[in-house]
Amino acid sequence: MAAFDEVQVLAFDVFGTVVDWRGSIAREVDALGLGVDGGAFADAWRSRYQPAMQAVRSGERPWVRLDVLHRENLDATLAAFGVADRLDEPARVTLNLAWHRLDPWPEARAGLARLKSRFVITPLSNGNVGLLTRMAKRAALPWDCVLSAEVYRAYKPEPGAYLGVADTFDVAPAQVMMVAAHAADLRAAAACGLRTAYVDRPLEFGPQRRGDVPREGDRFDITSTGFDDLADRLGC
């Protein structure tokens, strides 16, 4: 444990790491009775996430929060599934806010509560502050504050997001540990000098497909199977 004595802040990726976005979106889509497979729809909607943010990262378009990108991507996905005429404007607004209603992984809430006893715990998600706050309120996620790419106007993996958290708390990057189920997020955090904790979430993309798991050569400070395991390893 001694090696992590200097860590003061744990910054969490959220989509996939804290909450089961795919299962939650699939359930909402299935409940609409559109005649599409909810899981396939969730995958297709999510597949437009990185390209949409990339247009902001590259400067091709000015800063825009994730709620807006989600909505553009929803409209495109409905069209791609041939059901654009099945959802009117109010129904689209409601479905888009499904990202505010994602359910946490079963042990997430209790694990966060343990980690909160020793560290400042905050999301560091590409989701906007309003989205993350409403999600946390509904799911009783016990964050100490709500940080986001939106606060720093920098979508991960841009360095400004990771370094922003250290700046907010006036600590060195090594006093912040990034917690994520995605190796690319952790590599980018490590490149900024943050500590890193990988959390395995084998069902993020459903039972058939694996996510962004560590590869040979990755050296994360901690590799864990969930937040309870992470709390054990950090001595909470």
Added chain:
Amino acid sequence: MAAFDEVQVLAFDVFGTVVDWRGSIAREVDALGLGVDGGAFADAWRSRYQPAMQAVRSGERPWVRLDVLHRENLDATLAAFGVADRLDEPARVTLNLAWHRLDPWPEARAGLARLKSRFVITPLSNGNVGLLTRMAKRAALPWDCVLSAEVYRAYKPEPGAYLGVADTFDVAPAQVMMVAAHAADLRAAAACGLRTAYVDRPLEFGPQRRGDVPREGDRFDITSTGFDDLADRLGC
């Protein structure tokens, strides 16, 4: 209660409204044994707060967070009290962080918990996010998120702070209610279209002096004696 059905977010001023800054700072100063009166020192330190922010508001100096202004003001106050040679650099760093350790008014925590059952509750303070987060963690203030002038780069009473909260939650200004013990804060919020709740904190400036109380002509939506009373009036 019906008139407030549309309100979704309660945004709280913090210094004086949620926490007793004067009593908390006075206790820390008295404990240092500098031979100065803690209450008088707290008043003098705080008296430099508005002028320091005004230099940022006016554009005379670029954005800088409140921790930095507090430190500059601490150095000036120590000099003014003739005790500049009594505190070395580490002691000044520690004393400056007394603003992260302010104690809440006795009923604040329980009142916030009641209000949280119905509304999104967030600070909207000129204190920076790190300050507010550490204060909340120490005092167990149950915020849903931590918003601040720092997030919007706008010190209250600049409109950008009040309108920023509505923007963060993608709601109309009238769906946000500002809660403060200072009439000027509420007047500025009302001018932006926010709802307003005044909370009387008669001891903010000590037993001898009143603060920024409502004057004739002020029309705040609610006038209350504390957060429990506010919760009663909002039907929580």
